[in-house]
Amino acid sequence: MPDPIERLTALFEKFPGIGPRQAQRFVQFLLRSSPSVRRDFIDSVRALGGAVHQCSECMRFFSGDTPICGICGNPSRNHAYLAVVASDADLFALERSGTYSGMYYVLGGTISLAGEKTNGLRLKQLLDSVPERSELREVILAFPANPEGDATAVRVREEISKGYPDLRVTALGRGLSTGSELEYADPETLRSALDNRK
Numbered sequence: 001m002p003d004p005i006e007r008l009t010a011l012f013e014k015f016p017g018i019g020p021r022q023a024q025r026f027v028q029f030l031l032r033s034s035p036s037v038r039r040d041f042i043d044s045v046r047a048l049g050g051a052v053h054q055c056s057e058c059m060r061f062f063s064g065d066t067p068i069c070g071i072c073g074n075p076s077r078n079h080a081y082l083a084v085v086a087s088d089a090d091l092f093a094l095e096r097s098g099t100y101s102g103m104y105y106v107l108g109g110t111i112s113l114a115g116e117k118t119n120g121l122r123l124k125q126l127l128d129s130v131p132e133r134s135e136l137r138e139v140i141l142a143f144p145a146n147p148e149g150d151a152t153a154v155r156v157r158e159e160i161s162k163g164y165p166d167l168r169v170t171a172l173g174r175g176l177s178t179g180s181e182l183e184y185a186d187p188e189t190l191r192s193a194l195d196n197r198k
């Protein structure tokens with residue numbers, strides 16, 4: 001059994017965007033935390049295995065016993081709009097902005113520019129789901145304002161207009177500064193990006 005500090009550091013290093021120094025800081029934080037904070041952390045990680053699963057409509061992860069999440073199951077949401085986002089975090093960013101009341105679809109990432117690969121993206125599933133969305137009038141592409149996000153928007157727009165030429169497809173206006181991730185944008189910026197979509 002390796003040293004618990006080294007073991008936990010190695011685990012944190014597997015997180016996206018986390019290097020060895022940040023991983024060590026997380027471990028130091030937990031070492032200084034009270035036992036109740038550590039217990040809360042352990043319990044939350046353990047609970048991910050049980051109650052959390054993927055929504056069969058928007059594909060985000062949520063905790064609950066129903067097959068679809070609270071957003072997809074909410075009868076007051078507007079089914080005419082479908083925002084296609086890269087990640088669960090981007091979905092929550094739009095949700096926090098408080099102006100969007102349509103539906104969502106989590107694509108599962110963006111196209112990697114090395115080879116324009118769409119591997120692992122749920123593009124085909126998205127396209128196949130369009131006929132089931134009888135009230136759908138507009139697909140809003142809400143990808144990060146970076147080259148990968150732009151490439152993904154181009155590709156999704158192409159595929160939708162190929163399969164469903166009458167469906168309106170818009171993209172978030174670029175009030176978002178270039179390179180900014182949706183999940184870090186403030187609600188006001190997201191609101192204007194939504195208003196200025198084209």
Ligand SMILES: [Zn+2]
Nearest residue numbers: 055058069072
């Ligand atoms: Zn859902």
